[in-house]
Amino acid sequence: MLNGERKIVRPLRWAMVGGGRLSQVGYKHRTGALRDNTAFQLVAGAFDIDPERGKDFGVNIGVEESRCYSDYKTMFNEEKKREDGIEVVSIATPNGTHHEICKAALEAGLHVVCEKPLFFTTEEVIEIKQLAEEKEKIVGVTYGFSGNQMLLQMRAMIEKGDIGDIRMVELQYTHGFSATDEADKYSAAQKWRVDPKIAGPSFVLGDLSTHTYYMSQLIMPDLKISKLLCDRQSFIESRAPLEDNAYVLMHFENGAVGRMWTSSVNAGCMDGHRIRIVGSKASLEWWDSKPGELSYEIQGKPAQTLIRAMPYLDESCNADERLGALHVEGLSDSWANIYLKFAIAIDAKDRGDQETLDNLVYPDINAGLEGVRWIENCVRSADQGSVWVDFEYEQKTHLL
Template structure:
């Protein structure tokens, strides 16, 4: 199980761009970086508003010299320091991820960025090229894939315990756009109303990429073709808020994704179900420490987090004994800790496999968003990926 021992590993100096006052996901990133003691948070720019950014950085306990006016200055100044940052977390609107990452990658700074990778396929491909060129580690915070019991589902499938995967369903109902009024949407959705920042579809960028990544991660399968209907169900909303997607997978199994912010009362009801010819697994974010596992002809078993028979992957993603609940923050922290592991292995020139989502997952994610939107724009025609 994970803990905060350094075991001789030096702490990695990290800075952040984005995640300022009242941002949605900034606190989760900063907390995740602190969780297992692997990073030292030393620099940042948290808002486009210089005063807001400085005030916020200081309130987080940063040295005022290292609360920068903008990310260009931060990249330049940090690269000149002998104790400059080695890693950067990005949690700004998605349309800026490429430009920000590029400014730091040129100085060999490793990147952990929020999803979707970018707002265009072009930016995603350019980003992948510079990541490869500069041999940096790039992690993407598809945080749901780091829940221990979700990882147990992956291990069960890899061991062949449910047989050949035949059906996959991922759903993610939220309800925050129900009843939204035109006059208030800008204050609620902010940059999400701007396609240059959010990409071609709000709902696909927001939670569609998470659902798509989860489905690939748990099953080790790829989507071959998608047919989608992406719509706006909330009457005064400018952007889309619901999508149904049908999927043809590379092993000929069939999948479906339903994502929505128009599901009244929906909170963060992420659920994945995978059915094979010998069994099935089912995981639900509302009950993240349990996994349902059914073998053909047998009653359903509930496997608990950190219990005796779970895989190493699942156990190593846990921190506390079975029965004590772990949740969203711990899963988020797993991605940061695995990012730290990757950086330290990369420094030693060791060969290793990434445990966390990477730039490749990011590029696939943005291509998927565009394919699904294209399908929807063509009356749900099947589109190849």
């Protein structure tokens, strides 16, 4: 169980690029990183594309005015001159800026936490992975839902064989907020999401399904896709070639099959993030809307609901418990769990503690790489006319 006591010797000096006043995701980063004030301390930022608004915002959340910078390049240069300069930076800007900011941060000697989808291409991730290795730095990726401890419970039960052999993998991350094109016109956050120059080669495949895909890999680390078929649509035509809906069929190397449904036009849907794993003996199902519950259905027996924080859960699951039974946890706790692991990874890297790094389960740069690889394979299938394609892993050979 976590209670905020320090896991590393002192909090890391942390900054943000983006994540300012009008950003959707900035507060989630801060709520995660600053939950345990023993892990990170927010000391600087280039919070906004608009320097004045960024400075005003930074001061309002308690950052010293002189350390609220007009842009990330100035921040990296100025902070390098200080003895108490920043050690790690989080990048919470639109997709198309991640690669250049990440590269500049590593070159400035910083550890990095970056938003998903990490970059546009696997080549870019490989380049940054090599740079991070050279600089001996961590790159973490904020798959924000993946810190929910019930996912570790699923991982432990599947590993123990509680559901038998995996047969079907049902993944879904959908919502209905883009069912019309209204927000495409007035919302800055929606405008860039449907612009390939800023969003990259996909809309919902990158924006939504990379989360769920990573969570499936977290739960079933040995399951590998052998081929997939992706059918993607732009129901709002102006979004083409970027999809606002996609179905992906998957075949796995062990004979299992699966599907992912990802959509921003699932009209009326407020609760569309689900993972169901069907085995030869039983099934497990988790819904984001009830993050503290896990449905365990054994064939021929009454269905069970496993509840967070109970002693019957696996040790790995309860190790990430924060509030204890009877008290509701949610997305903020998930982010806090991920950020705590980023802090532990950074501290271990700085100390050269490879054993800690090898045993830590968290979304690192390989998780970012797999997300980008997933998008590339889906887009390749869709753009060839929604045909089955072999899932290309070949880049992995010179990586791992």
